Amino acid sequence: MKFLIKSATIVDPNSSFNGQVKDILIDKGQIVQIDSEIEAKGAELYDATGQFVSPGWMDMHANFGDPGLETKEDINSGCAAAAAGGFTAVAVMPNTNPPLHSKSEIEYLKNRAKGQAVDVFPIGSLSVKREGVDIAELYDMTQSGAVAFSDGNKPVQNAGLMMRSLQYALAFNGLVISYAEDASIAEKAKVNEGVTSTYLGMKGIPNMAEELMVARDIFLAEYTGGKIHFTTVSTAGSVELIRAARKKGLQVTADVAAHHLLLDDSVLMGFDSNYKVKPPLRSQHDIKALKAGLKEGVIDAVVSQHTPHEIEFKDQEFETSAFGISSLETTYAVFNMACEKVLALEEMVDALAISPREILNLEIPVVDLNKKANITIFDPDHKWTLASENIRSKSKNTPFIGKELKGKAFAIFNNGQLKIN
Incomplete structure (x- = not known):
């Protein structure tokens, strides 16, 4: 399965694309192309305009x-x-x-x-x-x-x-x-x-x-x-x-x-x-x-x-x-x-x-060519309110229910899976 992330700003000090707005093509869990305009027929599309991608x-x-x-x-x-x-x-x-x-x-x-x-x-x-x-x-x-x-x-x-x-x-x-x-x-x-x-x-x-x-x-x-x-x-x-x-x-x-x-x-x-x-x-x-x-x-x-x-x-x-x-x-x-x-x-x-x-002496993911796709897509300026019914955890013991928060992760990609929030 191919995944195409469009117009994401890459934030990764270890990447040669750090700070650049790019499309990212993922195939079989690997980053196979990073470029300004990528066309990939049949790829699942995620529009990350205005959002950031990091390890x-x-x-x-x-x-x-x-x-x-x-x-x-x-x-x-x-x-x-x-x-x-x-x-x-x-x-x-x-x-x-x-x-x-x-x-x-x-x-x-x-x-x-x-x-x-x-x-x-x-x-x-x-x-x-x-x-x-x-x-x-x-x-x-x-x-x-x-x-x-x-x-x-x-x-x-x-x-x-x-x-x-x-x-x-x-x-x-x-x-x-x-x-x-x-x-x-x-x-x-x-x-x-x-x-x-x-x-x-x-x-x-x-x-x-x-x-x-x-x-x-x-x-x-x-x-x-x-x-x-x-x-x-x-x-x-x-x-x-x-x-x-x-x-x-x-x-x-x-x-x-x-x-x-x-x-x-x-x-x-x-x-x-x-x-x-x-x-x-x-x-x-x-x-x-x-x-x-x-x-x-x-x-x-x-x-x-x-x-x-x-x-x-x-x-x-x-x-x-x-x-x-x-x-x-x-x-x-x-x-x-x-x-x-x-x-x-x-x-x-x-x-x-x-x-x-x-x-922890673990491998550090890098948003770069020919690397395993292990990324988080987020927006530090997005304002949202935590609703009890949207909590994925079994437990809801948090003081932030009903509070306006700033900064949100919209998706992750890892182990060949795209999870969109």
């Missing part, structure tokens, strides 16, 4: 429910949500039941995801059952397709386990992902510690709970020589610590969730549980530092932190409701609205498509 985006922090929690999100619904958000690839956290803690679960997930337009890459559990006690089968999981290792939304409290994991992963160039939180400081608090928590009369999670763990894991990475990636960093102090580590030449990378770039903790005044996330929404001071970190390259990637929940987990008192936003479909718009005056379009594409794959 397919990759989300390196999403939560699906398969295996065991499919009522939250299964592979089909998760991939549909990812495609609707403009992603051609997702790396899924091991927050499942059972966790992705051995080669059996990794192989199961890889097999379940075959044939999708969205590539699914499992992140293996760092510890057995994500209990933070014994190191899981890291090498075996790598052989089966795991791209990194993390205990997901369970921070590793045991410094010895983290140190030994970093040392062990060195043997096969494995990547350890740290969700940084000192649980003894965060305790059972639900919101950021600050003016808003005081006003609401709620115990807050101080920035220090994250920063202590970032500092610890940087020390461990320096000691072991291992690679560590910090996911969903949320504080100014964390940015500063990572900046200093990178200046020292350590193998440290980081990502930030899109909602942490747009929303501060003042939105919690209405006790809307759809804004309840972890790390919690922070202050405007932190948001400014996160944006500066992205601009400088201290923070490499932007992620969705897609965390779908059934309605009964969110439709309850704020204090007892679950953490997380169902966010794959709104990540680009939220990121675009937060950073459109901070980052150039190429820098946004880098954070969405290129850096995540560099961190």
Whole structure:
């Protein structure tokens, strides 16, 4: 099957056609021609006039429910949500039941995801059952397709386990992902510690709970020589610590969730549980530092932190409701609205498509001749409103329903499949 994309502006720093308005002809999943005016009889036509084409985006922090929690999100619904958000690839956290803690679960997930337009890459559990006690089968999981290792939304409290994991992963160039939180400081608090928590009369999670763990894991990475990636960093102090580590030449990378770039903790005044996330929404001071970190390259990637929940987990008192936003479909718009005056379009594409794959040591798609067609078609200026009935995810725990958003992915092409939103 042939596909012809007409009049698209190519945004890809690795492409010889970067910045040019071109037609793109795809045949059998390969880009076979890029030119100003292409005629291709029998080709399926997509008119991309006024739209942009970039390498397919990759989300390196999403939560699906398969295996065991499919009522939250299964592979089909998760991939549909990812495609609707403009992603051609997702790396899924091991927050499942059972966790992705051995080669059996990794192989199961890889097999379940075959044939999708969205590539699914499992992140293996760092510890057995994500209990933070014994190191899981890291090498075996790598052989089966795991791209990194993390205990997901369970921070590793045991410094010895983290140190030994970093040392062990060195043997096969494995990547350890740290969700940084000192649980003894965060305790059972639900919101950021600050003016808003005081006003609401709620115990807050101080920035220090994250920063202590970032500092610890940087020390461990320096000691072991291992690679560590910090996911969903949320504080100014964390940015500063990572900046200093990178200046020292350590193998440290980081990502930030899109909602942490747009929303501060003042939105919690209405006790809307759809804004309840972890790390919690922070202050405007932190948001400014996160944006500066992205601009400088201290923070490499932007992620969705897609965390779908059934309605009964969110439709309850704020204090007892679950953490997380169902966010794959709104990540680009939220990121675009937060950073459109901070980052150039190429820098946004880098954070969405290129850096995540560099961190995970995956092949980076290029919009160029004789390359596999793995692309996202989008418009940063398109305004739209998220409607509940249009959400592809099984879960609708998002604060953006009914809100006007700016920036939308209109289609993806990957694995020989065109998915139009």
